[in-house]
Amino acid sequence: MTEQKPGNSLVESLTAFARQHNVQHWSGTFKEFIEQIIPQAPQRHSRLSHEYIWDMLRWYAQKQGDGEKKSVTALFARELFGIDGALTRVTEYFKAASAGSDVGRRLLLLLGPPSGGKSTLVILLKQGLEEYSRTDEGALYAIAGCPVNESPLHLIPHTLRAQVRETYGVEIQGELCPFCRVRLETEFGGDFMQFPVRRIFISEAARSGVGTYAPHDPSTADIADLVGSVNLSKVAEIGDEGDPRAWSWSGALYSASRGLLEMIEILKVKREFLYVLLTLTQEKNVKVSRFPLIYLDETIVAHTNLAEFHKFLQEKENEALLDRMVIVKIPYTLSYLDEARIYGKLVSAAKTFRDVHLDPHALKVAAVFAILTRLKKSARDDLDMSKKVRLYAGEDVDGFPEAEVERVRAEHPDEGLSGASPRFVINALSNAITRSETSSLTSMEVLLALKDAIESDARMDAHQKRQWMDYLVVTRKDFYNRWVKEDVHKALFTSFEEEAQQLLDKYLDEVEASLDRREVIDPITGESRPPDERFLRSVEEKIKISDSGKESFRQEVVRKAMVAYKAGQKFTLDSHSRLHDAIEQYLFEERRDVLRLVTSAARPDEEAQKKISAVQERLVKHYGYDEHSAKEAMNYVTTLLSQE
Numbered sequence: 001m002t003e004q005k006p007g008n009s010l011v012e013s014l015t016a017f018a019r020q021h022n023v024q025h026w027s028g029t030f031k032e033f034i035e036q037i038i039p040q041a042p043q044r045h046s047r048l049s050h051e052y053i054w055d056m057l058r059w060y061a062q063k064q065g066d067g068e069k070k071s072v073t074a075l076f077a078r079e080l081f082g083i084d085g086a087l088t089r090v091t092e093y094f095k096a097a098s099a100g101s102d103v104g105r106r107l108l109l110l111l112g113p114p115s116g117g118k119s120t121l122v123i124l125l126k127q128g129l130e131e132y133s134r135t136d137e138g139a140l141y142a143i144a145g146c147p148v149n150e151s152p153l154h155l156i157p158h159t160l161r162a163q164v165r166e167t168y169g170v171e172i173q174g175e176l177c178p179f180c181r182v183r184l185e186t187e188f189g190g191d192f193m194q195f196p197v198r199r200i201f202i203s204e205a206a207r208s209g210v211g212t213y214a215p216h217d218p219s220t221a222d223i224a225d226l227v228g229s230v231n232l233s234k235v236a237e238i239g240d241e242g243d244p245r246a247w248s249w250s251g252a253l254y255s256a257s258r259g260l261l262e263m264i265e266i267l268k269v270k271r272e273f274l275y276v277l278l279t280l281t282q283e284k285n286v287k288v289s290r291f292p293l294i295y296l297d298e299t300i301v302a303h304t305n306l307a308e309f310h311k312f313l314q315e316k317e318n319e320a321l322l323d324r325m326v327i328v329k330i331p332y333t334l335s336y337l338d339e340a341r342i343y344g345k346l347v348s349a350a351k352t353f354r355d356v357h358l359d360p361h362a363l364k365v366a367a368v369f370a371i372l373t374r375l376k377k378s379a380r381d382d383l384d385m386s387k388k389v390r391l392y393a394g395e396d397v398d399g400f401p402e403a404e405v406e407r408v409r410a411e412h413p414d415e416g417l418s419g420a421s422p423r424f425v426i427n428a429l430s431n432a433i434t435r436s437e438t439s440s441l442t443s444m445e446v447l448l449a450l451k452d453a454i455e456s457d458a459r460m461d462a463h464q465k466r467q468w469m470d471y472l473v474v475t476r477k478d479f480y481n482r483w484v485k486e487d488v489h490k491a492l493f494t495s496f497e498e499e500a501q502q503l504l505d506k507y508l509d510e511v512e513a514s515l516d517r518r519e520v521i522d523p524i525t526g527e528s529r530p531p532d533e534r535f536l537r538s539v540e541e542k543i544k545i546s547d548s549g550k551e552s553f554r555q556e557v558v559r560k561a562m563v564a565y566k567a568g569q570k571f572t573l574d575s576h577s578r579l580h581d582a583i584e585q586y587l588f589e590e591r592r593d594v595l596r597l598v599t600s601a602a603r604p605d606e607e608a609q610k611k612i613s614a615v616q617e618r619l620v621k622h623y624g625y626d627e628h629s630a631k632e633a634m635n636y637v638t639t640l641l642s643q644e
């Protein structure tokens, strides 16, 4: 028997990857390219960058397979949560541009608050392109040795392009670059059929199909970073400064050719740069030195934050530039559940958090706080901030059916463009962990950590600090208290779900008997008795069902139970949210005495101690707490109850 070493499967994967990668390579002459490659899929091999990216997005969605995930935003959705609207608008840009709309002649500008996922979105696009270019559908071919990886079809003279259109139904766009033009004459005596062609792969590391430009100091920023410059050592060799072979083709614009150029903080660059970029998007060419116009096909995705954008808008000259951009706002998410997922992602990647236990609500309380800082007050009196938080997370809020949510959102289209960033929250938590060297962080400690972060923030003014502090209080009162109480209450039972279901069944039996005006048969003694009205009322009173309203409430419960029954489903607590609350409270109040033991002045006796430990153990075993947070939760809930 051969022993399987743990590294084996990795080595196999690497080998398979390398082999496959190798198989996919192709090189030949332009003649071979025209004979062997083009006829297979003429349309595919004449795509421009926008089309290529749009196809990549659809390919990715397809690859994900089943159902819901088949949306063209799938590429982004694996890393970016809760901003589906913005992601859809980004994909719509590519769709329209790919269809040949004028949109493709405008630059895509992502506008959003700091740490809102703009860079992540572009990284995902780049990764998607790298992967796609390694597939059959995404195969890209270029003139070998061309500094801009241009399409081999550029070799076809204009006079023959109509014939290509007739034969293959494809339109050739673009001109041979100055570099290849010189080579064609000097090396091949004009015989373009002999020009070498090869398959290329998009790779940021290899500066192939991906370019990135980040402005450093604007005073020293040189346009050469974008378009290259004369290569002096080559000039000495070639003897002519105007020879394209003596040009250093190292600019970001060239690396990005056939793919994507990312412009980080684009509005910080000099206006001169901006004109080059806008001309490039509009005309697909760039003017450099003494060369003729260089044709370049690439998609520019730029990003900027709101502060820069407002500064930009203030300069009159910039107005014309705006028309040449498609602006997509990338806001923070407004769903606390998605926000908590973001933290989950960031926390699992950070070393600080590796050995730290977080109680089950720790990230959610931080998320609720963050959402509160991002929301604007609704004009509607019946919708306070807490309700709004719940509404935006898709929870049921009395009086606000789903159709209302869109109307509430429409009140403030710019919601989500300001407020606490995920980075602010994660930094606050890491600081708390590092400072106290703790290995367990509870929700209450998270709230304290956020309080510290607000207090010590130098950029915030006093008014805003006070407001954010208030949000911490709202988070605790309207969210955390409810969550922790429910956990501790449930942990009072050996199996809460089971007992709740039993109680629900009993309630339903009694209600049915009462509505039918018949007796209830006791399952054990077999004796019959009238329905237990006192029990029914004590459940209903928990959710303030009045004596006059009880009949219609009961009828509605029975109706829902019938619907479930007919659909072959069980009527459970989840089938009826108000009854859910009533049953929970009924059970909790029955069992609360144990909690009083926690804080009783006297030292608890052995019996009491046992009961307390049992609850604590259940919190750990079933509800995601550790010992430290379980203790704190019990103490906290006991205090809450004593204040009721």
Ligand SMILES: Nc1ncnc2c1ncn2[C@@H]1O[C@H](COP(=O)(O)OP(=O)(O)O)[C@@H](O)[C@H]1O
Pocket: 079, 080, 081, 082, 083, 112, 113, 114, 115, 116, 117, 118, 119, 120, 121, 332, 333, 342, 345, 346, 422, 423
């Ligand atoms: N909506 C979101 N979903 C998932 N992660 C997000 C989201 N917004 C921000 N992040 C995460 O926050 C961090 C900062 O985001 P980043 O892309 O650098 O923002 P920006 O470029 O807008 O400043 C990243 O790790 C990113 O993954």
Ligand SMILES: [Mg+2]
Pocket: 115, 118, 119, 120
């Ligand atoms: Mg960024």
Ligand SMILES: [Zn+2]
Pocket: 143, 146, 147, 148, 149, 150, 176, 177, 178, 179, 180, 181
């Ligand atoms: Zn070229």
